[in-house]
Amino acid sequence: MGEDTDATPTLNHRGFLPDHNYVTEADIISTVEFNHTGELLATGDKGGRVVIFQREPESKTEPFSQGEYNVYSTFQSHEPEFDYLKSLEIEEKINKIRWLPQQNAAHFLLSTNDKTIKLWKVSERDKRPEGYNLKDEEGRIKDVSTVTSLQVPVLMPMDLMVEVSPRRVFANAHTYHVNSISVNSDYETYMSADDLRINLWHLDITDRSFNIVDIKPANMEDLTEVITAAEFHPHHCNLFVYSSSKGTLRLCDMREAALCDKHSKLFEEPEDPSARSFFSEIISSVSDVKFSHSGRYLLTRDYLTAKVWDLNMESKPLETYQVHDYLRSKLCSLYENDCIFDKFECAWNGSDSVIMTGAYNNFFRMFDRNTKRDVTLEASRESSKPRAVLKPRRVCAAGGKRRKDDISVDSLDFTKKILHTAWHPNENIIAIAATNNLYIFQDKLNSEMH
Amino acid sequence: MEVNAEARRILAVSISKLYASRTQRGGLRLHRSLLLSLVMRSARDIYHSSRESEGPTPEEPMETSSGAEDEQQQAGLPEPQPALVSSEKLPEEPDSAEEECETTEDKENLSPTRQSRKRRGKASAAPDFLPSKRARLEPGEERYAAPLSSCRAGAGDSLTALSLNRGDWIPLRAEELTYIGQSQDKGITGAMVRAVRST
Numbered sequence: 001m002g003e004d005t006d007a008t009p010t011l012n013h014r015g016f017l018p019d020h021n022y023v024t025e026a027d028i029i030s031t032v033e034f035n036h037t038g039e040l041l042a043t044g045d046k047g048g049r050v051v052i053f054q055r056e057p058e059s060k061t062e063p064f065s066q067g068e069y070n071v072y073s074t075f076q077s078h079e080p081e082f083d084y085l086k087s088l089e090i091e092e093k094i095n096k097i098r099w100l101p102q103q104n105a106a107h108f109l110l111s112t113n114d115k116t117i118k119l120w121k122v123s124e125r126d127k128r129p130e131g132y133n134l135k136d137e138e139g140r141i142k143d144v145s146t147v148t149s150l151q152v153p154v155l156m157p158m159d160l161m162v163e164v165s166p167r168r169v170f171a172n173a174h175t176y177h178v179n180s181i182s183v184n185s186d187y188e189t190y191m192s193a194d195d196l197r198i199n200l201w202h203l204d205i206t207d208r209s210f211n212i213v214d215i216k217p218a219n220m221e222d223l224t225e226v227i228t229a230a231e232f233h234p235h236h237c238n239l240f241v242y243s244s245s246k247g248t249l250r251l252c253d254m255r256e257a258a259l260c261d262k263h264s265k266l267f268e269e270p271e272d273p274s275a276r277s278f279f280s281e282i283i284s285s286v287s288d289v290k291f292s293h294s295g296r297y298l299l300t301r302d303y304l305t306a307k308v309w310d311l312n313m314e315s316k317p318l319e320t321y322q323v324h325d326y327l328r329s330k331l332c333s334l335y336e337n338d339c340i341f342d343k344f345e346c347a348w349n350g351s352d353s354v355i356m357t358g359a360y361n362n363f364f365r366m367f368d369r370n371t372k373r374d375v376t377l378e379a380s381r382e383s384s385k386p387r388a389v390l391k392p393r394r395v396c397a398a399g400g401k402r403r404k405d406d407i408s409v410d411s412l413d414f415t416k417k418i419l420h421t422a423w424h425p426n427e428n429i430i431a432i433a434a435t436n437n438l439y440i441f442q443d444k445l446n447s448e449m450h
Numbered sequence: 451m452e453v454n455a456e457a458r459r460i461l462a463v464s465i466s467k468l469y470a471s472r473t474q475r476g477g478l479r480l481h482r483s484l485l486l487s488l489v490m491r492s493a494r495d496i497y498h499s500s501r502e503s504e505g506p507t508p509e510e511p512m513e514t515s516s517g518a519e520d521e522q523q524q525a526g527l528p529e530p531q532p533a534l535v536s537s538e539k540l541p542e543e544p545d546s547a548e549e550e551c552e553t554t555e556d557k558e559n560l561s562p563t564r565q566s567r568k569r570r571g572k573a574s575a576a577p578d579f580l581p582s583k584r585a586r587l588e589p590g591e592e593r594y595a596a597p598l599s600s601c602r603a604g605a606g607d608s609l610t611a612l613s614l615n616r617g618d619w620i621p622l623r624a625e626e627l628t629y630i631g632q633s634q635d636k637g638i639t640g641a642m643v644r645a646v647r648s649t
Contacts, residue, residue, distance in 0.1 A: 088477035114476060195480040212601055226481045245481055278460055278496070281488040285481075332456070335489070336463050340483055 020216035025055045029433035031420055038424040042109055043067055043096025044439055046239050048078040050111055051161075053438075067429070069400055073122060073162040078113040090115050096181050097329040100203070103111065103187070107112040108167070110190060114177040117192055119168035119203065125161045173199050173209045180230045186237040193242060200254075212260050213242060213252065219292045228343075229289045236295065239264075243300060247284035249309065252377035267298070267309050279331045279340060287343035293425075299355055301346040304328060304355050308369065321367045324359045326397045326409045331392065339414050347423045347430075358418025361407065363393060379418060379432045379439040390441065400412065454504075457497035464490045 026047030041053040081090040091114055100108040106123040136142055176195035185191045189198050191212065198213035213230075217223055225246040233239035238254045250263035268392050271280065283296035283303035290299045298309040304325055307317035323344075327334060334340040339360070346357040347418045358364045359376075367374045376393045396406045419446070420433040428443035464486050471478060473488075 086477070093476075175568075178474070223480075223484060226484055228481065245484060278457070278489055278492050281492070285485065316529035332460070335460070338467075341485065421608055424541045 009387070023260060023436050024325040029271055029420060029436060029438060030093050031095060031097050032433045032438070033097045033099060033109075034424055034431065035109075035421050036101050036425060038426055038429065039105060040072065040099070040356070041422070041440075042099065042111075043433065044077065044095045044097050044111055045436075046091075046093040048076055048080070048092030048094060048113065050075055050077045050094060050097065050120070054441075061240065067442065073164055074163040075120070077111045077118060077120065077175050078253065080117065081115075083115075095178060098181050098190070100183055101187055105255060108185065110180050110181050112192065113380055115171070115174055117170040117178070117181060117201075118166050119170075120164055121167045122162065122164050127155040127161055128158045130156045156396075166275050168203065168206050169412040170201055170321075176226075179228060182231045182240065184232045184237050185235055189237075191230060191232065191240065193227050193386075198227065198230055198240075198242060198260075210258070212254060212258070214261060215244075228286050231289055234291050234293060234295045241288035241289055241291070243289040245285040245320050247302060249284055249286065249289060249298060249300060251311065265311070265314050267314045267317075269307075277331065279335060282335070282340050288345040290314040290346055290348060292348050293350060294352055297352065299346050301343075301344050301357055302342060303344075304348050306355055306367065308355065319369060321355070321365075323357055323365055324395070327360075330409070334414070337414060339417070340415055342419060344418075345420050347421050349423050349428065350362050350426045354427055356421055356430065357421060358432070359419050360414050361395075361412040362416040362418060363395070364418045364421060364432055377441075378432045379437075379441075381437075384398050417444075451578045453496055457493040457500070460493040461490055461497070462491070 007059055009400055024047075026045065028046045028047075029040075029043050030046055031044040034040070035042070039055050041055075043051050043053075045051075050128075051074045052072045053069035056068050056070060058067055077094055078092040080092045082088070083090055094111050094114055095114065096110075096112050098110045100110070100119075102108075108123050109122065111120060114406055122218060130137070131151050133147060133153075134142055134144075152197050170192070174192065174194040174197070176197070178194045181190060187204050188204075189200055191198055193199075193213075194210075196213055196214065196216040199209040200212045201209045207380050213227070215225070215227065225244045225248075228243050228245055230240060230242035233241070235369060239251060240254070241249055241251050243249050247268070249267035251265040251267070252260035253264045256262070256264065271284070285341060286300045286302050288299075288301045291297070292299065296311060296313065299316075300307050301311065301323075304327060306321045306323055308319040308321075310318045331340060344358050346355060346425050353367055353370055356366045358360040362379045363376050364379060365374060365376050376395065377390045380392050389407075394403065394406045395412065396402050396408055403409065416435065417436055418432055422431045424430070430440065430441050432439040468483065468486050468490075582615060
């Protein structure tokens, strides 16, 4: 790909004590999402908080500080709850954030934990009225007898204040854990998906939702697959896709039936019998699915690969990219240390020419679909000094020929995993969540998409 | 046999994971539990198929539910009991993960005259990969095979049993899983997994 990626300084070091390398669990970032213009970047964490970053407008005087993201607002989205009926604690961890397209001066986003989705309004206040007749500057009621003339209150500028308020709470619609939310292109509805069901909501109505997919078997013992991710088509408001733990994708058309249990298209790659192992089912489970911006392709991620599917071809993926195939022989250890259950996300760039996904050791990978070149980069404090260029990394298989700076499979740090990544909708700016740190990288050489 | 040993180890690890997931914050994860049960099923299948290919050790399928006759048969059986595995020695595995499973002593089954009312399936025993911290049995005393009915909770919606059908020898009840270890009798070792109904 040939791009040099610059690093902006690491943001958001909350909870990271350099001496002890101790990370507060509540600070672990659990979701990252740019808004539709890329001006705002939202992150959610395990403690139920949302932090929104805003891109500074470019200034001609300091060309290098343009485009940096600074904290815009922080708020507590979800709190831990307790389901008394089932004696279960409901985690406050934010599973997903999705922005609504902007329709007025305020910004809206949906955030969800395992059970409840909330719509938040983020608005700015930079003026306030001054010159009331009946109140003084501190708000105390004036003695009427002292008022001798009338004045019209005037709006005066004030320090910018960002206000966040919950506008809707969509609760009690999911028995299982919500894994995805997706806003429809009609800007009126959105869907939420849990392990077995997908519900369709209207953004203005919180006491009702429509169930559009239900794969719960009559007898839970017959359960063979669960829903792992779901997304609406970017342009066709009647189409959506959901992925399953069996590695299949189903495209559904809401015009066909009220309950979309029957898919319109089923995308499935036949299993390679020679690659069968104890863990074949686990590694074929799709952890994320994303439509391309064009709506023509689907990007899926399973444990070892990322695949691009053409909506017109159900029999097999168009392209398969090996993210970290060197782990294939280590699946048993990864099963024992639970890493095999990690759910990696994936992302398209704005022009759908490059895909990106995370891996271990704070590595993340980018694949250029056109040139077929790929690169492995590391998100770490050492490599992210301001204006440093990220150096491509290489993992060599055990016993293989080793170059300087290569890292061997056995020295990979599996506690440093990059599960959540996001790509700016128009520019070559990426956001990488590495445990509790957020890294934002920009490709200065190729800042426009091509 | 390599595959055999690996299958047993994977089964042990899976059971301990399933058990540990009960206490996870946020409740049982359906997806994770499903994947665990799939791994256990393939490990079990591979284990059995590799054992069968090793040589005929006929396991008497105990499909019926009358526990009484099972116990009487056990005394007279020259073959290893269906509840027990073949004469492999239990490896001493200092696997700390598995020791998590050893929560309760199997007090209920200490009496040799206990009539199990639970169905026994084929090869009801989990093989001898589980660690050996069990009460020593008196000579002639037997441990009794695990109940193998797939346990289903009453409340439909919460995750309950992901039981492995067709053989049913490791019932998986997501809520409560304890296991009882091997019995050592005449050099035959075995270990069993027992599902306990939550009270």
